[in-house]
Amino acid sequence: MEDTVTEAVRKQYEAYSYPPPIEDAEKFLKQWGPLTCDPRFAGIQLWPEGRPRQDLRILCAGCGSSQAALIALNNPDCSVVGIDLSEASLAQSNRLRERHSLGNLELRQMSLLDVGQLNRSFDLIVSTGVLHHLPDPDAGLKALADVLDVRGSMAIMLYGTAGRAGVYLVQDILRRLGAGPNAEGVRIARELLKAVPSYHYLVSTNGKLPNDLTDDVGDAGLVDMLLHPQDRAYSVPEIMAFVETAGLIFSGWNDNALYCADRYLSGEMLERILALPAAEQWAVMDNLAVLTSRHDFFVRKPESARFLIRFDTDDFLAYVPLVRAGTRLAGVANALILTRAASHGEVVTPISRSEALLLERADANKSISEILSDAVFVPFEPEQRTKFARAVCERMWRSGHLLFGRRNA
Ligand SMILES: C[S@@+](CC[C@H](N)C(=O)[O-])C[C@H]1O[C@@H](n2cnc3c(N)ncnc32)[C@H](O)[C@@H]1O
Incomplete structure (x- = not known):
């Protein structure tokens, strides 16, 4: 293993597969619909100019227990490669592969930093909830950029700084208490949660703790949120810099509504904010709404800049x-x-x-x-x-x- 941080992350996901495994991918898709990064759902956002080919070559980098299988099932024309550090999560994915006879799904245990060793390129790369767990997320995005086809598109999810303020306060307490990603750490965290006041930033606007922290979803969500050995979050300007550093371009949010000035403002404030460049507007709205705990967005290679959606011509x-x-x-x-x-x-x-x-x-x-x-x-x-x-x-x-x-x- 490359380093101690990566090893600690691997160990956590060996012991606590995330997301909690699902039994039946078909049932899951029927109940919840496709993932928002699924090309059958997000095709127009991934490729406003039209899908490059029907039989997309898809990489799911840090696929966890089910994501690659769900995408393979919903896109039988496409080939899907799922890579992950965690053998336990890959075993869960493999169970779904067998159950649904997913001949178009290939699973590999490896770090996404080594994805170049596959000697392949991909039309779509999905990496959600992964890069912020790397000791050097910039190196991770660069490794993915290197295997993205020139007409390809990437769907990424990174944690949001504003919406996770409460998470980091509680993580800090747990670190001081010596709680780690294990059964004793979970016990201490659950005890602490009993003492979290209703006005704490960890508590959602509906007055409840986030879903992942409730007992009925098991311990993996709590470990992932509060006891993770390596986790960072991003503001909007940090995301823009992150994308640029990898030599990529930001091609849009999964849902603009989370960053939409019109939704929260009117009159003079709305006018002033709409006069700013788009990325500035989004930064302002993220700071004002303070609700975004995850940023879901798409990035591409600079060669695809001409396909970006714009209204200034x-x-x-x-x-x-x-x-x-x-x-x-x-x-x-x-x-x-x-x-x-x-x-x-x-x-x-x-x-x-x-x-x-x-x-x-x-x-x-x-x-x-x-x-x-x-x-x-x-x-x-x-x-x-x-x-x-x-x-x-x-x-x-x-x-x-x-x-x-x-x-x-
Ligand atoms: C929070 S889970 C997200 C799983 C999946 N992407 C999803 O959204 O359902 C993070 C996953 O990333 C994997 N991971 C973390 N660092 C990785 C790395 N360097 N290379 C490959 N996988 C990694 C973990 O093992 C874990 O399964």
Whole structure:
């Protein structure tokens, strides 16, 4: 093993596989739907220009007990390689491989730092909840970048500093008490949790401890959250720097709603924040909302920069808008809203009747300019139409209600 930290991390996941293993991947997908990094779910976000090939080569780096198997099951045309340090977690994944006859899933025990030894490249790399456990996360992302195809896309999840403030306070107490990732450490942690006051940062806005800390999900979640030997979190500017240092580009959040200024602000404050560059807006919103304990995002190689979704030129007229799954139009007290359940509550966006006319025509096939050629918009001057569409689309993109693909990329 390369170093003592990596060895400590491996040992933890040998003793406490995470996430808690699942028995039946098919049942799981039926109950919960695909993972948000699954290419069948997030395809348009991973490749707004269109999927590079049907038979994607997917790497699940730090696959844990089930992630690679869930993706392999849901994407039978694709080949999935799952790598992990933990033999115990790989054994759980292998159980799912056998149970569901997943001939498209290959599992390997290795560090993602050594992924170059596979001598392969991948169209999609998924690494969620892993890089922040490496002694040198920068080296981890670079190793993954080296095996990403030039047209590929990566889905990453890193812990968020603001939303995990309470976790680090409690981790600090447990470290001082000598509690480690073992049965005695778990006992001490559960005793301590009894004394955590209801106003502590660890307690969620619903007044409850995070799910992973409740007894009924076993001990692995508690160990992962409170007794981890190596764990760090990221603010938004730190994520941007992390991506840049690896020679990659940030290509979007899994759900913009978590960083959406319109959701929390209005009037002068909203105007001031919307005048900032996008990454600054997201940094401000992360600090203001303080709820984001995990940042889920996508990164790509600089060669794919031309496919990024942007609204500062008229190119956006060629985009094909797609209403995000779960978003619905509703009438409330004579007004219209778009609404969707997200991780921190409902995302509610008021919209006008004419904005609704545009959204109703977003069928995942028509481009924005095709929508604007509809008879209802024809009475308006072309310039007026473009201005109107840019404002609606940009606002709906910020709230995450609309996703966009590119035409003829
Ligand atoms: C919190 S779990 C996440 C599992 C999975 N990605 C998911 O989201 O369900 C972290 C996993 O990363 C693995 N891991 C940590 N460091 C690693 C490394 N250097 N190389 C490969 N796997 C690693 C651990 O063994 C563990 O299974």
